[in-house]
Amino acid sequence: MTTDIDLYDPDVYQRAMPYDWFSHLREHDPVHWQEVPGQPGYWALTRHEDVVHVSRHPELFSSYRGTSMLPEQDEEGLARNRMIMLNQDPPEHTRHRRLVNRGFTPRAIGHLEKHITEICDGLIDEVAARGEADFVTDIAAQLPLYVICELLGVPPEDRCKIFAWSNALVGFDDPEYAQERMSSMGALYAYAGEQAAKRRRDPRDDLITTLLEPDADGEELGPGEFEMFVLMLAVAGNETTRNAASGGMLALIEHPDQWARLVNDEVPAGTAAEEIVRWVSPIIQFRRTAQADTEIRGQRIAEGEKVVVYYPAANRDPRVFTGPGAFDLGRDPNPHVGFGGGGPHFCLGAHLARMELAVLFRALAARMPDIRPAGEVRRLRSNFINGIKEMPVRFTAA
Numbered sequence: 001m002t003t004d005i006d007l008y009d010p011d012v013y014q015r016a017m018p019y020d021w022f023s024h025l026r027e028h029d030p031v032h033w034q035e036v037p038g039q040p041g042y043w044a045l046t047r048h049e050d051v052v053h054v055s056r057h058p059e060l061f062s063s064y065r066g067t068s069m070l071p072e073q074d075e076e077g078l079a080r081n082r083m084i085m086l087n088q089d090p091p092e093h094t095r096h097r098r099l100v101n102r103g104f105t106p107r108a109i110g111h112l113e114k115h116i117t118e119i120c121d122g123l124i125d126e127v128a129a130r131g132e133a134d135f136v137t138d139i140a141a142q143l144p145l146y147v148i149c150e151l152l153g154v155p156p157e158d159r160c161k162i163f164a165w166s167n168a169l170v171g172f173d174d175p176e177y178a179q180e181r182m183s184s185m186g187a188l189y190a191y192a193g194e195q196a197a198k199r200r201r202d203p204r205d206d207l208i209t210t211l212l213e214p215d216a217d218g219e220e221l222g223p224g225e226f227e228m229f230v231l232m233l234a235v236a237g238n239e240t241t242r243n244a245a246s247g248g249m250l251a252l253i254e255h256p257d258q259w260a261r262l263v264n265d266e267v268p269a270g271t272a273a274e275e276i277v278r279w280v281s282p283i284i285q286f287r288r289t290a291q292a293d294t295e296i297r298g299q300r301i302a303e304g305e306k307v308v309v310y311y312p313a314a315n316r317d318p319r320v321f322t323g324p325g326a327f328d329l330g331r332d333p334n335p336h337v338g339f340g341g342g343g344p345h346f347c348l349g350a351h352l353a354r355m356e357l358a359v360l361f362r363a364l365a366a367r368m369p370d371i372r373p374a375g376e377v378r379r380l381r382s383n384f385i386n387g388i389k390e391m392p393v394r395f396t397a398a
Helices: 010-015 019-028 048-055 075-081 092-103 106-110 113-128 135-140 142-152 156-170 178-201 207-212 225-236 239-254 256-263 269-280 350-367
Strands: 031-036 039-045 132-134 285-290 294-296 299-301 306-310 388-390 392-394
Touching (some): 048 306, 106 350, 113 135, 113 350, 135 142, 135 239, 142 207, 142 225, 142 350, 156 178, 156 225, 178 207, 178 225, 225 239, 239 269, 239 350, 239 388
Parallel strands (some): 039 306
Antiparallel strands (some): 031 039, 285 306, 294 299
């Protein structure tokens, strides 16, 4: 069976998450060599313990040497990508994260809860009278987009542009978006530069101004670092929350007993949000590169070889989770790796994402208790993002 497994093929994930394959590999081949047509293969890790180990040891498994499974780039492309925190190792990553973390502290995010509630209510208001909606485009995609644009201080009329650019950036394996990836990257980079120039002339009370200011030690983001951070934020802060919300709503529709628990206020929304992230695992994988010859579970891994951690597989590891195949909104404890496996690259916006999901599902349970499917669900063709492109729903019009 192992020889028939292809974790690289994006078509696999467009059909469904390959949980049977993940289960087989966890038990029989947890450090699995995956061939890739036309380029070097990689080691695929599916156990929770190994995902955490790789995540917490950047001295052994480098992000600087590549987090993407795309074909290797030229030096100019690598240099540009290495300005993004996701593609950095300590100490460079430590410095960069310290500078941008100022806008994402729990205290800073805590002030947003009231406004996020207002955004969720507004989104529901826009579709309530229709009695039907595309849950992805009308609700799930709009929430994180509005929040990020509010944080950055982006004008409302520019939201649709950022939405289109972020779609193209993560949908590089999907024919619907692939042609626009490079132009979208350049457009978003240029847009971030324009906004930075405006804030330098006219500072405001927003995230852009905060990130452009020197920190307490006088350090500041270098040329191009702010623009690359906005690129990362448009993907990591937008697409992941969007797909956790979409996948979470689909899971709740498919598990009406759990939806009833939320509607009847039987479980805290925050606890439910954690289980939604575990269940959906909106990011499928991240790559690291071995810094030196090493071993995982007795399997020799050579310096320079790719190591890819699979979050959906780790999040259903029976060694860590009781009944991992059960969707349980009250699951506690819930040591999922949906925000990463710990270490320096743990999700910067995890606290914000948790809040957005908790507020959204609390509002949906209160105002759309009879939400139900109204058509075919269309999934994204991607081996990186566990995404849904369309999900028609119906509910009682208000």
